[in-house]
Amino acid sequence: MTTPRTARTAGTLTFTSYVQARGPVLLRAARSLTANPSDAEDLLQTALTKTYLAWERIQDHRALDGYVRRALLNTRTSQWRKRRVEEFATDELPEPDPLPAPDPAEQEAVRDAMWRAILKLPARQRAMVVLRYYEDLSEASTAEVLGVSVGTVKSAVSRALAKLREDQELAQVARHDSQVMAA
Secondary structure (H helix, E strand, O other): OOOOOOOOOOOOOOHHHHHHHHHHHHHHHHHHHOOOHHHHHHHHHHHHHHHHHHHHHOOOHHHHHHHHHHHHHHHHHHHHHHOOOOOOOOOOOOOOOOOOOOOOOHHHHHHHHHHHHHHHOOHHHHHHHHHHHHOOOOHHHHHHHHOOOHHHHHHHHHHHHHHHHHOHHHHHHHHHHHHHHHO
């Protein structure tokens, strides 16, 4: 049995069809805001729940991606503010390092190093870099999603890119990758 919210009617976008069509893109956006894939799934689920509850009130369904991204950012900010005292950042993980796996493709190594470097950025800069370069939004669109000025986006992204250029691990992987290509 279908409900009015899940039934597909001619010319109208339903919540279910929206999630099916945009789910992978939204999960990538959530993944970029967290350090853990499971947390990203939880974050997306919470944002989609908020979107579902507001579905009837959203008049312009062309702006749904922006609405969900905003819900992702707001939810992540709320989680960060409410995080428990037991959670803290550390340079050493309590688990032993796993045994080295076979050497992955060089492109994958660079991508992983880039994500690690991005995760080191402050949350606001990380959000702006992800929206600008991974979600391919313009500076104006990024500013609108985050509720800041275009100048704020420009300066924050500039500072974030400078931090990424200074990241030693990323520089080392990029140097290794360029040496492999030259050989």
